[in-house]
Amino acid sequence: MTTARRLAAEPTALPATLVQPLLDLAVAGGAPAVEVLAPATGAKIADLPQSSTADIDRAFATAREAQRAWALRPVRERIAILRRFHDIVLDEQQTILDIVQVETGKSRAHAFDEVGDVAVNARYYASVADKLLADRKPRGVLPVLTRVEVRHRPKGVVAVISPWNYPLALAVSDALPALVAGNAVVSRPDNQTALTALWAIAAAERAGLPSGLWQAVLGRGSAIGGEVIARADYVDYTGSSATGRTIAQQAGERLIGYSLELGGKNPLLVLADADISRAARIAIRACFASAGQLCESMERIYVHDSVYDRFVSEFVEHVKAIKLGGALDFSSDMGSLTFRRQIDTVRSHVEDAVAKGATVLAGGRARPDLGPYFYEPTVLADVRPGMTVYREETFGPVVSIYRVGSDEEAITAANDTAYGLNASVWTKDTSRGRAVAARINAGSVNVNEGFIAAWGSADAPSGGLGISGTGRRHGPEGLLKYIDTQTIATQRVLPIAPLPGMSEELWAKTMTLYFSVMKSLRQK
Known part of the structure; x- marks a missing residue:
């Protein structure tokens, strides 16, 4: 608990x-x-x-x-x-x-x-x-x-x-x-x-x-x-x-x-060679920062079959250790949801998933004993198409975990969404991680981090693809x-037109020669 x-x-x-x-x-x-x-x-x-x-x-x-x-x-x-x-x-x-x-x-x-x-x-x-x-x-x-x-x-x-x-x-x-x-x-x-x-x-x-x-x-x-x-x-x-x-x-x-x-329905990919302990620990913040009420947070985790059981075991252990509370100090790990509509959405997504065969590995309960909108950080397995949580953004402390057999399968699953805001890839081979990241349809992809590496790099743009938005902040x-840009062009001495007495045909031939010379000199 x-x-x-x-x-x-x-x-x-x-x-x-x-x-x-x-x-x-x-x-x-x-x-x-x-x-x-x-x-x-x-x-x-x-x-x-x-x-x-x-x-x-x-x-x-x-x-x-x-x-x-x-x-x-x-x-x-x-x-x-x-x-x-x-x-x-x-x-x-x-x-x-x-x-x-x-x-x-x-x-x-x-x-x-x-x-x-x-x-x-x-x-x-x-x-x-x-x-x-x-x-x-x-x-x-x-x-x-x-x-x-x-x-x-x-x-x-x-x-x-x-x-x-x-x-x-x-x-x-x-x-x-x-x-x-x-x-x-x-x-x-x-x-x-x-x-x-x-x-x-x-x-x-x-x-x-x-x-x-x-x-x-x-x-x-x-x-x-x-x-x-x-x-x-x-x-x-x-x-x-x-x-x-x-x-x-x-x-x-x-x-x-x-x-x-x-919005976002962000994926986190755990590849076969990932540092499992580190991934399981940092994925906690990636999923449950601000009680999951973060467009950049992870709602889907795809784990390679060879490390699935170990990752899930360690991740769920960390989730169950999260301390809930509302004190104005650093004693709590996660706070409350902000609105009744948010906790209603979370409850609805979890209940729908469970009714259709999903398994609750951690959490799954509101905590009115703590305050009106507290809800336990929740991990779901066996989530399938047809469940609301499978495609819709929950925007709360709920994450679904999926087993995959290859990088290719993980990438395909990660891209199976209309959203494209943020993603995370975990591997000890950072070159491999960047190669996988480049194939994910998201405005930002973090390798061996959840969202802070990209978000906190203020010199790099941040924004979404698909229905996750348009335009960029940061950078x-x-x-x-x-x-707005304004171009002011001042022409001096000679006009950009045929000189007095020059025919349009001669002007065209002169400019053609000029263009060719400029190209050969590699001028802009």
Whole structure:
């Protein structure tokens, strides 16, 4: 049985002295407030003000005004603010860890993953923004005679629509490159985790970000999401594939850009030569970080037949040792699910699988004795087509294990999905691992890791294939998506046209010779 306990350190609420100043930052109040409860305890967090259409208009107007001045400031000044923000996040991490835990119910270790993500991205974009945003002078059509400059212009006001599961990482790490690129940001965080986003805005302003440049509006996506998209110059969204399709349609109608990171049904492959003990241990975090409420987490494990029994034995032993709890400290390994709908989905997937012949190797039970949305980390075997959990994303602490006879069979099974976000391959032969990884249809593949190696490498892009989304965060791509390029070409001395008295035929022959010479000189 999974170890579980309720600790005296569990909070009943965040102090009003912390909450109210954050609520005051939101551009909200024109619509009725909603009550937000702590998932781990059911205690009230706040009556959260909601934004009306007039509030949204005001937020965008303020952001646009602030953006005009911000875009004129040197990049080095914007970078300095990111560096100070980085320090504030690390120095004040205890406060933001408390907020994230209370709002989501996740363990402190998993909340710290978000602090680390924001720090890494702040440092990375502070290090590369000046180079990425610098003007370029590419070769002109006629060297010396044609001068070409490529300049980068911010989009304007970027809408960052972020989910509840990673409220700090996904609200902030997408906003930072947008801001350093010269844009303003209007955030629409999930109601459940709005305080986390508001804390980040307050911290950024203390780091020197101009007031009004980063605004937050509050409300359910179904209520205000369309209004936000209707006013934005670019949309960055993280969430479900179904909602992503709707946002793509809305953005497409306005011909504005968008980036979507959506769902995942991610596979983990254990090859015959894998380090089984290490794979079984690290797969725990790959599957159950934030109680499995992570688009990058593993929901399918394919294990070579020759090591299947050993891997399953060690993996299940680790799963059964996971400590559940909601304390605001590092004493628990896994926290609560965040919503009733999540625990209902988990329960439904497990019950459907068991009714159709699946075997529960670990977990499989809700734990209302701990809190309203606790559910044991669960391992299923004998999962087959026709079971809901076989294809649908559970987004909870449930993983299914499958026996395979070869690398080829594992790759085929891994790719048997409409999703394509993340994957993991385990082998002692890293060359073999990379070769297998290259054949998996996923935006990121980790060899001998679950998801942190790729996700935490801020200089590399991250995103999905298939119904897991489009566009990328992290890396140069994560900043350049927020800018438009402008080419300015200046022609000097001679026109790009026949000289006076030259026939079009002679012009064509001259240019043909020119093109051939340039090719022979290997010029661009």
